[in-house]
Amino acid sequence: MSVAGINVLVEETRARQAAATAPLLAIRDVSTYYGSVAALRGVDLEVGEGEIVTLIGANGAGKSTLMMTIFGAPQARTGSVVYAGQDITRLPTHAIARLGLAQSPEGRRVFPRMSVFENLQMGASLHGGRHFAGDLERVCALFPRLKERLQQRAGTMSGGEQQMLAIGRALMSRPRLLLLDEPSLGLAPLVVKGIFDAIRDLNRQDGMTIFLVEQNAYHALKLAHRGYVLVNGRVTMSGTGRQLLDDPAVKSAYLEGGHGVAAGA
Template identity: 80%
Template sequence: MSAATPLPADRPAFAATGRTPLLSVRGVKTFYGNIIALKGVDLDVNEGEIVTLIGANGAGKSTLMMTIFGNPRAREGSITYAGRDITRMPTHEIARLNLAQSPEGRRIFPRMTVYENLQMGAAVNGGAHFAQDLERVCALFPRLKERLHQRGGTMSGGEQQMLAIARALMSRPRLLLLDEPSLGLAPLVVKQIFSVIKDLNERDGMTVFLVEQNAYHALKLAHRGYVMVTGTITMSGTGRQLLDDPSVKAAYLEGGRH
């Protein structure tokens, strides 16, 4: 991997903590039929970090996110979460391990109301703290409180993205996986969603693994980042290091401050 530029003394570095990662991906290869999508990916997410994965469309970012959740299954390599090997574990069992995903394209239940969508998110842990968690996500996304009895499919794209994240939060995850949360959204909504992610991490200590095409916002937010090119991790470093790296700037950041 390419070496990144030196980290300023006022920015904490999380890469060399010596801790056991909360999420560890080692040598993962994933195929679609005979087509290899991930070519031996190595990646770590430590407790309390925001880690982002950037890359061009089609680089394999979403495939990695889905592979962590068991669909598609890794053909080679290992995925460890909280010290447990989840490589061969069924998706529904992974979801019960305090690991939640907000997938690319939102994938809410469009015919269900906002309230019903949130109930589905809470069902993973039996809905034991539903009222408390509902109040929490409505405080994070006040627009959802106004739309509780509206069908999800009738809301705007930004509101649906808020709902997708809120639904994931209803399971009280220790690790939140976010796949392209800014995709297709207006700049003001993007700013709001990234603000919520930062708040969840700083206030609640939530660990976040973020897949994003909006490299500028993602790297500005993240403690650490990885760059993926055609199924391979080609570079890693702190968010600041990658923001300042000339090759990252040329490939992903030119005109990218939106």
């Protein structure tokens, strides 16, 4: 083999190794604005393949804005969002969804006049319903309550059931990366436990990569491999879930009924 051919092989090997070690999602120096108001300021974070990564912070910190920025609405004004090695910063939302990302948004946002079954069909429409029967069985095994409610209008279900449906609808698109925005918001403690148990099962049994935005810092950090703290649009702390749970500043601001600002802001 020629020297040129060997060099090509070396470069291809290096590229494969870099792809294997690169994070599935990389957010680099992202700033997002609403008009002239900065909602995110130079945010940097990563989500590795097979991880659960959580983002905690107070109301108004910019958590949901970051979720929406990943999906391109609004788009980052500066910085980049890279998914599976591809820069998706300027892609429209529908194109991003086709790459293997799915989101269960804050407030559930199910289609209230449609049945549970029809909502799940909407989630599967991205792939033309080719795997619908198997995916429906999988979602119903994860959330047995949905199987009992398939013909019920989504708007008549409880908040916890609607949250299960929102997550199930996202799963029907067969995502490689699942974004969950405040899945425990407004739910009873027993229901919250069920939701977090389901998230854990998705990661451990299916190997699904999950990026979780959550106000319930204790549950989120206990579940997560790694976490970030967002304060006024900036990431101020990061570490493993256990490290952040044990950090005095995080305990004071988010785990002991406090509403202060974590260290580093």
